[in-house]
Amino acid sequence: MINKKELQIAGLQNGTVIDHIPSEQLFKVVSLLGIEKLKTPVTIGYNLDSKKMGNKGILKIAGKFFEQDEINRISLIAPAVKLNIIRDYEVAEKKLVQLPDELTGIVKCNNPKCISNNEPMKTRFKVIDKKKVTLKCEYCEMKTKKEDIVLL
Numbered sequence: 001m002i003n004k005k006e007l008q009i010a011g012l013q014n015g016t017v018i019d020h021i022p023s024e025q026l027f028k029v030v031s032l033l034g035i036e037k038l039k040t041p042v043t044i045g046y047n048l049d050s051k052k053m054g055n056k057g058i059l060k061i062a063g064k065f066f067e068q069d070e071i072n073r074i075s076l077i078a079p080a081v082k083l084n085i086i087r088d089y090e091v092a093e094k095k096l097v098q099l100p101d102e103l104t105g106i107v108k109c110n111n112p113k114c115i116s117n118n119e120p121m122k123t124r125f126k127v128i129d130k131k132k133v134t135l136k137c138e139y140c141e142m143k144t145k146k147e148d149i150v151l152l
Contacts, residue, residue, distance in 0.1 A: 015062040017084040023047050025078045026057030032073050040064060073106055075099040076149055079133060099130045107135060108150040114140040
């Protein structure tokens with residue numbers, strides 16, 4: 001039996017593992033979550049072999065448990081990642097990150113004339129295509145594709 005405390009990449013006592021991140025999105029997820037500002041240990045795996053994806057990225061973050069708005073941010077750039085909550089070296093909970101039906105205060109509207117860009121208010125978007133990640137502003141109805149998304 002393998003001692004989980006002596007794995008080649010250290011096992012987490014408590015924290016979060018974000019798995020199945022598309023390799024090309026890994027460093028966007030790191031930046032998006034502000035991982036570089038954390039004071040706890042972080043392990044980044046890049047271009048790791050994956051039977052499902054060919055290759056993948058993985059993040060192990062000690063002592064960090066994500067809020068729903070942070071998970072929603074991840075879903076915008078990597079909509080099918082798996083979140084594993086680790087407690088006392090065991091997976092306590094598994095979550096498949098999915099894009100919600102609506103996003104509030106996370107994405108900037110690309111329409112400069114939109115009221116959300118000219119008044120102090122939170123943006124609101126409906127997710128109209130979860131596979132391609134297409135959003136529609138609830139104020140001006142402008143559609144935004146995944147590659148044009150600007151996060152706040």
